[in-house]
Amino acid sequence: MKLPFLRILRSDGRSGQMSEDKGEKLLELARRKGIFWQSYELYGGVGGFLDYGPLGSLLKRKIEEKWLDLFVRKQGIRLVETPIVSPSKVFEASGHIEHFSDPVIDCRKCERKWRADQLLEEQAGISGEGMSLDALEKAIQENRVRCPECGGELGHPSSFNELFKTTIGPYSENVGYCRPETAQGIFTNFRRLSESARGKLPFGVAQIGRCLRNEIAPRQGPIRLRELTIMEIEMFFDPEDQGCDELDRVAKETIRILPQELVSQGGKEPIEIPVLEALEDHYVKYAWNAYFMALAKRFMSDLGVPEARQLFLEKGEHERAHYSVQTFDQLVELSRWGWVEVSGHSCRSEYDLKRHAAFSKVDLSIFKPYRSPKSNKLLKIRPEKAAIHEDFGKDERLVFQLIDESKPEELSEIIEREGAATLSRGAVSFKVTARHIRFGQDEVEEKGRRLIPYVVEPSFGVDRILYATCEYAMTEKKDRTIMRFPLDVVPVQLGVFPLVAKDRLPERAKSLESSLREEGFTVEYDEAGSIGRRYARADESGIPIGVTVDYQTLREDSVTLRSRDTWNQVRTEIKDLPELLRQYFMKKIEFEDMGTLIRRQGSE
Amino acid sequence: MKLPFLRILRSDGRSGQMSEDKGEKLLELARRKGIFWQSYELYGGVGGFLDYGPLGSLLKRKIEEKWLDLFVRKQGIRLVETPIVSPSKVFEASGHIEHFSDPVIDCRKCERKWRADQLLEEQAGISGEGMSLDALEKAIQENRVRCPECGGELGHPSSFNELFKTTIGPYSENVGYCRPETAQGIFTNFRRLSESARGKLPFGVAQIGRCLRNEIAPRQGPIRLRELTIMEIEMFFDPEDQGCDELDRVAKETIRILPQELVSQGGKEPIEIPVLEALEDHYVKYAWNAYFMALAKRFMSDLGVPEARQLFLEKGEHERAHYSVQTFDQLVELSRWGWVEVSGHSCRSEYDLKRHAAFSKVDLSIFKPYRSPKSNKLLKIRPEKAAIHEDFGKDERLVFQLIDESKPEELSEIIEREGAATLSRGAVSFKVTARHIRFGQDEVEEKGRRLIPYVVEPSFGVDRILYATCEYAMTEKKDRTIMRFPLDVVPVQLGVFPLVAKDRLPERAKSLESSLREEGFTVEYDEAGSIGRRYARADESGIPIGVTVDYQTLREDSVTLRSRDTWNQVRTEIKDLPELLRQYFMKKIEFEDMGTLIRRQGSE
DSSP states (O other), X not given: OOOOOOOSSOOOSOSOSSOTTHHHHXXXXXXXXXXXXXXXXXXXXXXXXXXXXXXXXXXXXXXXHHHIIIIIITTTOEEOBOOSEEEHHHHHHHTHHHHOEEEXXXXXXXXXXXXXXXXXXXXXXXXXXXXXXXXXXXXXXXXXXXXXXXXXXXXXXXXXXXXXEEEOTTOTTOEEEEOSSSXXXXXXXXXXHHHHTTTOSSEEEEEEEEEEOOOSSOOSGGGSOSEEEEEEEEEEEBTTBOOOGGGGGGTTXXXXXXXXXXXXXXXXXXXXXEHHHHHHTTSSOOHXXXXXXXXXXXXXXXXXXXXXGEEEEEOOTTTSOTTOSEEEEEEEEETTXXXXXXXXXXXXXXXXXXXXXXXXXXXXXXXXXXXXXXXXXXEEEEEOHHHHHHHHGGGHHHHHHHHHHSOHHHXXXXXXXXXXXXXXXXXXXXXXXXXXXXXXXXXXXXXXXXXXXXXXXXXXXXXXXXXXXXXXXXXXXXXXXXXXXOTTTOSOOEXXXXXXXXXXXXXXXXHHHHHHHHTTOOEEEOOSSOHHHHHHHHHHHTOSEEEEEOHHHHHHSEEEEEETXXXXXXXXXXXXXXXXXXXXXXXXXXXXXXXXXXXXXXXX | OOOOOOOSSOOOSOSOSSOTTHHHHHHHHHHHTTSEEETTGGGTOOTTOEEEOHHHHHHHHHHHHHHIIIIIITTTOEEOBOOSEEEHHHHHHHTHHHHOXXXXXXXXXXXXXXXXXXXXXXXXXXXXXXXOHHHHHHHHHHTTOOOTTTOOOXXXXXXXXXXXXXXXXXXXXXXXXXXXXXXXXXXXTHHHHHHHTTTOSSEEEEEEEEEEOOOSSOOSGGGXXXXXXEEEEEEEEBTTBOOOGGGGGGTTOEEEEEOHHHHTTTOOSOEEEEHHHHHHTTSSOOHHHHHHHHHHHHHHHXXXXXXXXXEEEEOOTTTSXXXXXXXXXXXXXXXXXXXXXXXXXEEEETHHHHHHHHHHTOOOOEEXXXXXXXXXEEEEEEEOHHHHHHHHGGGHHHHHHHHHHSOHHHHHHHHHHHSEEEEEETTEEEEEETTTXXXXXXXXXXXXXXXXXXXXXXXXXXXXXXXXXHHXXXXXXXXXXXXXXXXXXXXXXXXXXXXXXOTTHHHHHHHHHHHHHHTTOOEEEOOSSOHHHHHHHHHHHTOSEEEEEOHHHHHHSEEEEEETTTOXXXXXXXXXXXXXXXXXXXXXXXGXXXXXXXXXXXXX
């Protein structure tokens, strides 16, 4: 997966329930509440790197777990984990050393370096994706594109490889690269992995891990990162039998899709179409691609992005990565960044396995048995010993040898056509005829043949998915910000609050906090400030349930539960709490089912 | 944490229930069953890199989750996630550019490079850890240490920095390094993190992530890695109030500890001592260190390593990392590798925060309020305007200025002792006496003071912990290998097997497989070969429960459950299965409680 530019598709601005500066508000809240912020702030910050704070790192882990559950565990897909640093051979074979670059251009005045196609898009509205360096230079001159920093004139664009380069061990010639995708760790292990699938197709292998892409000038905050986490699956299938048995399970799922056919005609409105139809109408060429696209839509919907804010855009021939035969980008609409790719769905065909087979000289095909073995007739040469002995005398051994080295089909054809064939070694040659050779046929049973599988790759960018989850979780109610994270990915599940910080309430609340932790919940304790302020802080952290310990708790071991989403409150006995909360977080009961309704706090 | 050499402590060979070649068997099984293997096999392999296959990657994730649960969630510690690639400033400040090196030496004959101290230890039995380059060279010559590859003479040792180096972005002067530990991502974010803890001590911050250490010549397979996953906590505490409230919870926990005091006297037998006593007897200097050491022992015990196969070895002054004031390594005994460090427990004092404060010029102290504000008396100078005017005339402004610049305490002392003080600027000077100056006292309220916290760091190497878990899980029974992974980290929970691969049994088994997946279990389906062979394969994969679908299943919707550990079988109705299995994996019921006992298979 190569994350593309922010698309030319422009946001229609409807995405948020909040005002235009939602993106700005989110960035401020993310910093303040410990979701994420730019890395290395202490040293002035470095573009393209992101830190996840206490809330963000929990949210990120939950999103990864949700993906693992949906895409890996439930699908019976295998998981692997391979290194970030690779010897150069791997990326020579994969084509990344040749192709994984972007055009860089420097300012003649201030010497700053920029991504040439990005400047062209920003200043002239022309997409430079896939343009040659010459074409780019021409377009930049014609459109008077200038240095965004000092207004200076720009030089010649050149190609900059975006692999982070290093050396492995103490030998300087031992070049290594940081992986820009996790996929190569799967392809290079194909033999072992197909053995563990007992050589049967289809089978899928997944990986989650850090990847590095040395972006030239990342200027889109948390959206364009040099270090990112990717979750991807390589689904290997038989190119002669491309069916996906699982497709039935999602056949009626509707996806919004914008095929190149439409884009090239200037179309900007996606088609809404059931996934099976998208396949039958050949918009999507590969069944496994269609299947994972349907799952990807569900995944983003579960994370709170409405279907109308999602679409699949097919990439044009020149926009696709070097390995791809068809790619759809799953885009979601974000208030500050427009339509942004959160996952890519490519068919990489047999490209990678073929390349690694060629570079490593290791056979990476798999054996495909025929349903029933084929019986092949094989032409065989049967030399007539007596005639050969008679005609060639002392040379007979050489003649036998030359006959043996001949291809039966060729020899038979020449003798049939010409009446004789000349067999030679060096200066010597012998004329053999039907008198010396007869032909017969052997029956040979062929059980199957070897083939290199095709692969479909759904590839997700965790960082952008987390950003989108935050943006769609962020809502406002009576001037307060509430982060309505979905229950299954919520970073902190419970807040425990003593009503006041005195009269043994903090002690009681702390003991409740630790018993809820023992029960497996993620809990935050807070005793600072009024209870109202603490509820407000909990809403901003997206904590779904506040558990308040008050004087009544000391008398009768019950607590008040307060909902982030409705601001309603119910009263529950502590002994029932763990089981009720478990059911609530598994979405088996509603908040109001957890106790006696005592107060509706919509007007809190 | 800097993983040390394999220790001089030698294994007594008692660690396994299996034969001597247990390590060899484990490596073979790990490759064959998809636990782990050396990376880049396809290209001949690269030392120091490890791939985790389908079983291994699940096991690794489970171990990480268990650690998160025990060390982070239950302790209320905050989690963060920061980048691997860092600008050079970070490691200049941290001291890694200066100190994170090992001595390299090359062979004069074949030009291969080696780690000098490692050769000395291997060939002469002398630990070179912490030796100067000169001392190393001398010892190598005296002990006739040679190239292990060609027997050639060795050159001069030099220092090799083990940070992987790269450049960030298109400017070649923008040097970056891959982190060798996750800790710096926490220290550089100290301000934000202490704000999120509302500036109160103690508080802990954890991180799990990949780290890179460019080892010179890693030759210990999965034990010495160039790329590894570290789980660490930085626990910040008040150096003036070092107590650990949590210590009570583990006070009676016994740890086996080998302090330097004993090691330096040649002692090799650890002391067995309750953790509180280890602290009171000053073996362990910091309470938080003692606390985490107790948790670390529990953690490894839970993962199957008996207490007698664990110990904490205190590192000597010259063996410790540059930042450490006291370090204990938690070692476990492995059959092939001897005593190997799985976690390090250091007190890094205020070293890192002080260094980052100095390099970034940002104040990284925190404000520590006094219990009650202190009232301080402050000496103040009160110039006598009339006398000054009278005696110094046109110079009076300069005199006022010089008085103002003086320190009240010094001035007061001189005048008291000598009767007068001389104040000068350049060539001019003035003699002032008690006639010109009086002294008074102001009351100043001081609410607290600023201090830089100390930090204790428990740091775990996931890869070695996984290896140890596998080794201790590996047992033999009647010539079969059984991987008895603990239930809470088991990679695959259930095997689903049709008794035979015909008569609709596979279909029924597959539908059961998918419903068990929907219920949240990790399931593997297997129909190849006899049921006995499939049970044997499941034992080798460490699958605790086999679920067999047979003809009776078709009639009455019940299945046979078969235990990995006892080989017993029970019969259960499918409708009860999910709840029974859940309880079994939460260790609330025994295997035999899951149904009607039908067969004891100890003699399978």
